[in-house]
Amino acid sequence: MRELACDVAVIGAGTAGIAAHAAATKAGARAVLIERGPGGTTCARVGCMPSKLLIEAARAAHDARGTGPFGVAAGEVRVDGAAVMNRVRHLRDDFVASVREGLDRIPAKLRVSGTARFRDPTTLLVDDHTRISAGAVVVATGSSPSLPPPLRPVADRILTTDTLFELETLPDSLAVLGAGPVGLELAQALARLGVRVTLLDPAGAVGGARDPEIASCAADLIGGEFSLRLGATVETAEAVDDGIRLAWRLDSGEQASGTFARVLAAAGRPPNLSDLDLDAAGVALDEDGLPDFNPRTLQCGTAPIFIAGDANQEHPVLHEAQRQGWIAGGNAARFPQVEAPPPWPAFALVFTDPQIAAIGRAFDEEAAGDWVIGEASFADQGRARAMDRAAGLIRVYAEPDGRLTGAAMVGPGIEHLAHIMVIAIQESWTAATFLDRPFYHPTLEEGLQSAVKAVAERTGGTR
Template identity: 55%
Template sequence: MRERECDVAVIGAGSAGLAAYRAARDAGARPVLIERGPGGTTCARVGCMPSKLLIAAAEAAHAARTADLFGIRVAGVSIDGKAVLDRVRRERDRFVGSVLDGVEKIPAEDRVKGEARFLDSHSLEIDEQVRLRFGAAVIATGSSPIVPKPLKGLGDRLLTTDTLFEIPDLPESLAVLGLGAVGIEIAQAMARLGVRVTALDSGKTIAGLTEPGLVEEAAKLLAEEFTLHRGARVEGSERCGDSVRLHWRDRDGQRRSTDVASVLSAAGRAPNLAGLDLDATGLELDEEGLPDFDPRSLVCRGAPILIAGDANAWRPVLHEASRQGRIAGENAAALAHGRTPEAPEPWPSLAMVFTHPQAATIGEAYGEDEERIVVRTSFSDQGRARAEGVNRGGMCLWSAPDGRLLGGEMLGPAVEHLAQVVSNALRDGLTVQAMRDRPFYHPTLEEGLSTALSEMVQSVDDANSI
């Protein structure tokens, strides 16, 4: 057993882990990065980037099919599934390769390959070959797809985002279990690429949206492209030759079944904490084995250990993982050197779904709070949206009675840009009036946001004049 020492041990070389390593090093600590593999980050390898590559292909097919709106006649659209997936993998591998190149530039003495487990609150064992003593440690082990029990036993007919992009060709039919960001994106993309898609979810939300009007509109628009069942509970599944039969109950409790070529489990991802032997650290763990941690400092209660990125399941999106990694790395260096860790204010919550129309949630969650001022607007008559034939969906914003913007949800065109405008306004603490006084160029989709803000300014004035 080889003995080593470091100031900061970083477990995991994904987005959060790489950011933590660099932050600890820049803070003057001696970090060691422990890589289990496969590398390349969840985002580049199986998440953000390959899914957007698939969506790009689907959007191209959809644009060709719907060009008639503009007087453009397209004789026919043929989908070469093998070519589509080949490009997805080719471009995906470029993104992964750039990440791996960056890891290779880290000095060899700062990297250890293998699987780590805690021996106590200040030491790790890696593959029973290295014992590493540390001043502080950062857990950045990422997450893995959840496979619900009713789907187990389907063999290669069961897909997750870890395997979806490796299939050689598009399936003839696909059932998608889960209407969150991943499920709804893949369901629509596959449908636009000619796959017969059935999507099921037991919950009441779609694409992260919770405002009832937007949820209903999202369900209506998406159901135009594939079969969608809300309130559906999958109870079992079985292989039937080269296909799968799902057994489920609809929202009325009626038993139903669906036959498909493959099933995609999009029921979320769980933190990769098994095998770390966290019980040996003295940390306070919940029923799922997740440490009790401060979401601002990322320090766990009970030991000089921090947890960042998907591993803490707080905000499992890349920009949060990178920021959390930086905070965790700096604070781990501080703890290792006997300094007090920092606890910066969290960014406003921001999540996006890249369907068409796109969806986003920003800031404080929607709720039936009587004191909130809520404004709902539609994209149906928005000028730029009508010009481009994407005038569907709407947005909902809410503020405090004093005009402080609190949050919102959106379903529509260019939401990925509009949501960031709102998020930055929340970060800067702008009132609705101050935000409305910013310039909005004409004709842009951003004018739709300007319209919503104008209505909210009026609503705030009316509420305060009573």
Template identity: 50%
Template sequence: MIRCDVAVIGAGTAGLAAERAARGAGARTVLIDPEFNGTLCALAGCMPSKLLIAAASAAHQVEQAPRFGVLPGPMRIDGPRVMTRLRAERDRFLSFTRESFDDLPEGTALVGRARFSAAQRLTLEDGREIEAGAIVIATGSRPVVPPPFRDLGPNVMTTDTLFELPDLPQRLAVIGAGPLGAELAQAMARLGVRVTLLDSGDAVAKARAPAVNAALGAALSEDLRLILGVETSAERLENGEIRVSWTGEDGRAGQDDFTHVLVATGRAPVLSGLELKASGIDLDEDGQPLFNRLTMQCGNTPVFMAGDVAADAPVLHEASSEGAIAGRNAAQFPKVDPFERHVFFTIAFTDPPSAAIGAAAKDAAISASADYGDQGRARVEGRARGVLCIHADPGGRLVGADLCAPGGEHLAHQLAWAVQSGATAAQLLDMPFYHPTLEEGMKTALREICRRSGTSEPPSRDVGSPSGS
């Protein structure tokens, strides 16, 4: 019998944060994982996708250079070199995570699959038993592949397999226009792949604001074929290609043949094999554990959740935060403290980037927008497009934002910090805005919020520069 204060199941981002937090609080810990292969972010998520986007950005810059009078000559994209660099850099990121496993105290890392045999007891597949004061479930998620795309061969991929391709596809269908699907579809298209992006819904990258959705959809449509509001089916042809068919409620129908299909319809929590009934925790109708997102505790039990398996906020910074909360509370169980969560914050690394922060327009008293279609700095750089929407309460305090604009990943951070700190539109306008920058563009929306909330703008400190340009 192995005895410890806290047992953590899963060595991804959330699990590592939970183990570290629990050990930092003085707990004896064990970390259980079947492979210790690294985090989802490094292996098949954030980092390899951004490496592909970086290659696509380089190709796009070459393609756009002539508009500035720069003539680089014919461009050739070497697909094998793109994918080789991607994997080399990805493996470098993975190595850092794997090295962190070596730094764990001796006996902490246990290789195997765990299942509950009681609320505070786990059994590994090799028969070893673990008795813990508290247990953190951080088993992550796996891609969901809808029935029409199952069993059609290796050319139907998920992000778990996409990055192992030796070369870029020739013709690619991307099923699912969520943030990752939109990112990868645009990146592939800019690398010379003929791409069709399909989704049953009407929103791209989960855009909440109609103006943002329209702007992002228009941008993507310049690079690829975008088909929304359709149901899809597929069949494997004798030559190994995949025929995808689609139909919409409005009578639209079509089909095309593709060398590859990327299914990006989301990920599901990995809960199978855990024998959750033995843990004593309550489950919802879908078999998902019920937990408090401020404590990550399941009911009043010594079981905690963290990361993608919690299906609450499946992004890396939230997984790390949830792991830390779960680990600290597991270490001090039965004492459990609530922790304030970060403001809701997501980014899709499309071009332009899109983001959602805090409350949506429907939950705010005031919503004002700024048009980036003719914004000064954006026009200088040849990327004047998009829109930024800022939402506020009746007194002008910022409560959320939605955007699709050049420099959006940086604008989104500034707005997320402002929302989380409780800043007002007037307070932001009193901050320095350098000229000419993309940040100046948000002044239009901030001034409109001041006007509609009846709050006074601070005295202008601009000297001769066009405000908001």
């Protein structure tokens, strides 16, 4: 067995692991990166990028069908499913190749392939070929799609976000289980590409929206493009001919069923921790096998072990995974001295059309009675009307003194408005400070300005 010594061992070469390795190396540590494969990061390979490629194809089809209101006659729109999926894979592979090119710049002697497991807090065994002795360890093993129990009898026929993009062409019909951000994005995209989609979820909201006004608006605007079944719990699945028959129960107690060419499980991605033998690492685990860790330092208890990215489930989005990797890698290199940077504001985007965002403090029914909430509708917003996209809602949350603390939005161009809002929250702006910034006319950003003005009017912050 090969013996390898290092200052920091990083398990996982995804977004968080790559950042952790870079941070540890920059801090002067000898850092080893362990990768089980298939590599290329979740984002580039099966997440952010291929899903956006599919969404953009769907947007093109949708826009081509929607030229009538502008007085532009549209011809027949024909979707070539095989061509759509071929483009998705081709560009996806480019993104993955770019990630791998970066990894190839790490010296081969500092990269190990295989599955790592703890023998003790600072010793790792990689398969049966390498023993690594490290001063500290970063766990950045990522996540994998879950398969709800009712689907397990037909698991070989179920698509997940890890396999969807390998389809040669688009199916005639599809059931999507999970109305969270990923399920909602893919359901709408595939529906716009001509697939008959049914979206099922036991919850009562779409896209993870917690503000009831935003959740209701989003469901109305997006749910009209396919069959949306909220409050639906799938109970059984069986193979029939070339498809799958699902039976589900609604919150009302009503039973329903349907047969679909394919079924996509989009009900979450639990962390990849089961192969690590964390008991041997001596860290405390909760009932789900997740280590107890400090969300600011990312240290697991007092051990020289840090956990970052999807592996800790704290904020399963790329920008947070990258930052967590950088914090964990730096702290591992400096151990036992660790730093605890202040957290970034919460920031979640759903790339549907219209888009959905939640920024900063999440909506809370009980606490909201003490908040100041400013609203603005896109229904009469000038630029949105010009674009024929006049639908949606912005809700901005603030303290009674006018300090902005959070927002929830659904509407056109939300990904850009949300970035303005998250900076305002991070910088602790008041509504008055926010309004003392230039807003060009006519822009969608003026919709956000209007919502903040509503806050200012209630907190005495208008000029």
